Amino acid sequence: MRPRNRLDLGSVREQRLRQLEQRLRAKEERIVVLETENAALHLKLAEYQGLAGRSTGEVLQLYSAHSQQQKLQRSSVVSQLHAATKRLKQDLKGLRSFALELSKDLQRQSKTYHYQVLTAVQGIQLQNEAMQMFQIKAFDLEQSLQEVTEQYEKEKQKRRALHNSLVELRGNIRVHCRIRPLLPFDIAAGHSMSQDRQRNFSERVAYAADEETVLIKCSRPGHASINKTFQFDRVYSASESQDTVFADVAPLLTSLLDGYNVCIMAYGQTGSGKTHTMLGPQLEEKFAFSRDDESELGIIPRATQEVFRLISEKPPGSYWVEVSVVEVYNNEIFDLLAKDSCGKVFGVKRDVVTTREGKSDVPLLTHETVENAYEFLHLVNKGLQLRVRHPTLVHAHSSRSHLVVTLTITTVASGDNFGVSWEDEQTSQRLNKDVSCTFPQKMRDSKSASSSRASSPAQLEATEKLKQVKTRLQLVDLAGSECVGMSGVTGAALRETSFINRSLSALADVLGAIAEQRAHVPYRNSKLTHLLQDSIGGDAKLLVMLCISPDQKYLTESMQSLGFGTRARQVQRGQVKKKNFPVQSKAK
Secondary structure, X not given: OXXXXXXXXXXXXXXXXXXXXXXXXXXXXXXXXXXXXXXXXXHHXXXXXXXXXXXXXXXXXXXXXXXXXXXXHHHHHHHHHHXXXXXXXXXXXXXHHHHHHHHHHHHHHHHHHHHHHHHHHHHHHHHHHHHHHHHHHHHHHHHHHHHHHHHHHHHHHHHHHHXXXXXXXXXXXXXXXXXXXXXXXXXXXXXXOOHHHHHHHOOEOEEEEEOOEEEEEEOOOOOOOEEEEEEOOEEEOOOOOHHHHHHHHXXXXXXXXXXXXXXXXXXXXXXXXXXXXXXXXXXXXOOEEOOXXXXXXXXXXXXXXXXXXHHHOOOOOOEEEEEXXXXXEXXXXXXXXOEOOOOOEOOEEEOOEEOOOXXXXXXXXOOEEEOOHHHHHHHHHHHHHHOOEEOOOOOOOEEOOEEXXXXXXXXXXXXXXXXXXXXXXXXXXXXXHHHHHHOOHHHHOOOOOOOOOOOOHHHHHHHHOXXXXXXXXXXXXXXXXXXXHHHOOOOHHHHHHHHHHHHHHHHHHHHHHHHOXXXXXXXXXXXXXXXXXXXXXXXXXXXXXXEEOOEHHHHHHHHHHHHHHHHHHOOEOOOOOOOOOOOOOOOO
16 A cells, blocks of 8 residues: 555655646746846837927927917017007097087086076966966856756656646646667667678667657668657666666555555567566566566565555555456456366456446456455465466567556545545554454455455444545556568467457557547457556546567557657646545544
């Protein structure tokens, strides 16, 4: 084993020795290479050192040339600066002389401007003094104008009062005229026309010249120009409100409690604003009037509120109010408050007759007792839902019947107070106890005038000591007159138009007969005139509210309405009779 181990160690040493020799030879070769590179680098270093020497000489040459160039530049800049300095000195001298001249000019101008300012101030002072004088004069003129205006208004009121007194004495019909504004359907109604004709037909031709004058001014190609005025008791422009219209109607309502009958009638063509004036805004679905906007309510609801307000100032129980609603459709009278066996309201045909006293009456007409304006409006709403309407080319909700709403006020007074003035409040107070005892609440709540109740002997004896006076307020919304060619109606609607125009023509004939004082007045030519006989014939204070459209395409209808109003205003019916209490002896 030992000889073998020795051989292994010897071979390892030999191998190790051979590896070391190889490394030594590699190092020596590397040294030779490095020495060669070192020699080459020494050669390059010598070359670079030579180049550096040559470059240093060139740099020195360049530096000397640069310093010479700088010296030359400095000398040229100095010369330029010197020249510029000379020029600046010359300019400064010129500026100095200009500044002196400018200063002198400014001094001269300042003196001139100062003088002008002083002159202007003096002028302004004079103008202020003159302005103060003008203001004083203007104030004096304004005061004088205000005084003259106040005097004018007073004289105007006096003249109107005198005119009303004259109307009362003569029994003239009061005629007011209302011009409605232009509305969208004025153009829509002419949709079948050409644009040029539509533009011409949408011109305004009716104007309110003042509070008593309507001016019709129209100039159409191929037609004679129209420039005509109409005088009425009151004229309302398109901008005047429902409040203004009712303010002139309200004084008539006081007459109801003073013993006079009153009738207010709206007349005009279809779509001229009659129903709006009488009722207010219409609800399209139910054909009733809206009470939401108080400022837009018409004459009928406002008149009712005013009547109940006047009654509220009187002793309780001395008045009670009944209402009836009828329409005149196709020359037939329909009771719009009549009820069937189930209590449902439906229109029942009635007839109008003349009583022995020569008064018109509708037998079996329903009279509903109301205690406030709300109950009245509720009943009128029911009646309006039954009123006949039909759309035409002129108006989408044209009324095809005449509506007559009658408010009957019954006043009671004891026999001890006969002959005393109707307006005496103390008398009314003395009547209070007798009336409240004899007419109990049950009787005041009666729903029909045709109903009768048995009275005990004590009640009859008490009733004999009382007298009743009935006054009526008739509110009439006439159906509109219309031209068949413009309204475009056919069939049943054409027949309705024929009856409407005939009844309105009969109304004009009646007024003409009264104006000419004929022996016979044709009231019975139409159910409308027969129904309104008492109001038209002089038993009531009558006000006709003319309603016209300002649009040129309705010029013919507007002229017809204005002509009707002019003729109605000239009617003299004699003084309207007041219903006074009969005078009896106080002692029995």
